[in-house]
Amino acid sequence: MSYIVIGATGHLGTLTVESLLERDIAATNIVAAGRNPDRLAALAERGVRTQRIDLDDPTSLDGLFSPDDTVLLISGNEIGRRVAQHGHAIDAAKSAGVKRIVYTSAPNADTSALVLAPEHKATEELIAASGLPATILRNGWYTENYLQAVEQARQTGTLLTSVGDGRVASASRHDFAEAAAVALIDDTTTGKTYELSGDESWDQQELADAISKAIGRDVNLANVTSEEHQRLLVAAGLDEGTAGFVVALDANARDGLLGVTNGELSTLIGRPTTPLIDGLRAAV
Structure with missing residues (x-):
């Protein structure tokens, strides 16, 4: 079984990998996937398995997933392209039959007028349509x-x-990264949507x-x-x-x-937020 972090070379992804390691998850059970080869190399030096991917290229995901994996899909930062990019990851995860997917969404993504919400809403709908067990982390403002x-x-x-x-x-991003690590590890979060702030x-x-x-x-x-x-x-x-x-x-x-402010983030990470x-x- 592996914990796969999609977007591991971004700020939140790197912190999530660190948080997994701090929680005594063996480095060999973590797969960091992202675009930045230098950051991947730094994680590989920690013993973490790595794969360079580009979510615009579905073939770069070949061989990444297996049925026992739990996947963290960190939302991309290319506004206007994210739904298609996320869809490639979701399709590949579904084809492999992964155990569960965790997605970093936006506050009240399905109902909010937040300018960032529509792509997150669409991604949540893709995850639901995939039939994969899922945990949705609706991250608030960093x-x-x-x-x-x-x-x-x-x-x-x-x-x-x-x-x-x-x-x-x-x-802080560190707070949200801890929440992502907890959600990856804890199977009891399956089927839940968290509004984090x-x-x-x-x-x-x-x-x-x-x-x-x-x-x-x-x-x-x-x-x-x-x-x-x-x-x-x-x-x-x-x-x-x-x-x-x-x-x-x-x-x-x-x-x-x-x-x-609802306390869900501090409850999930087991401490007050920063x-x-x-x-x-x-x-x-």
Whole structure:
């Protein structure tokens, strides 16, 4: 039996492999699959089995799966291509008759207006249609998603946002990676969908204050309208599409789509989630 991590060379995947090792899963029982050969080589040095894959190329998955495997499919980062990419992995896993698949989805993916939700909803539907036993981890917001905002604040002393009074319940990638490792190991999670988020939500002033502490300089909050945010981002050099995506995410947060706190993540990992300030300090 093997635990296969699809996307093992990304940040979350690498942390998940580390978490499996910390939980005394033998390195020889872990298969790290991903695109980055350097990161695969680093994992191979730990004794982990590796396979270089490209989810745009289904043939790269040949020989990866077997019936006794439990598979973690970490959602890709190529927006607009993810459903097809995920589908290739799901099809290959189904053909091999794997034991179970674990998927990292998005909050309330089947009902949410979150701009990121549709591809996750479609992937969840592909998994359901496959008939494979599954565990769905609907990951909330990563604290590390604010690293670019941290660097901008370091340079300008300002946190630019259009979230308004919306709250966000983020947790660290390490928290979500631990949850993925637990879900892989624990067969009692089969058939369950988890809505995962940080234990505490915070607003943008609290984020600005936390960034200030993390980088050691005063950070002012500039909470603007969506229209002004779009204009300022384009003026700073972002293309219209990217700026629009950033503004849409802020609007989702303003609407409360990222602020739910239900304790499911801390229950799954058996400890409190990482506080905002600690997550930022570790990330920077």
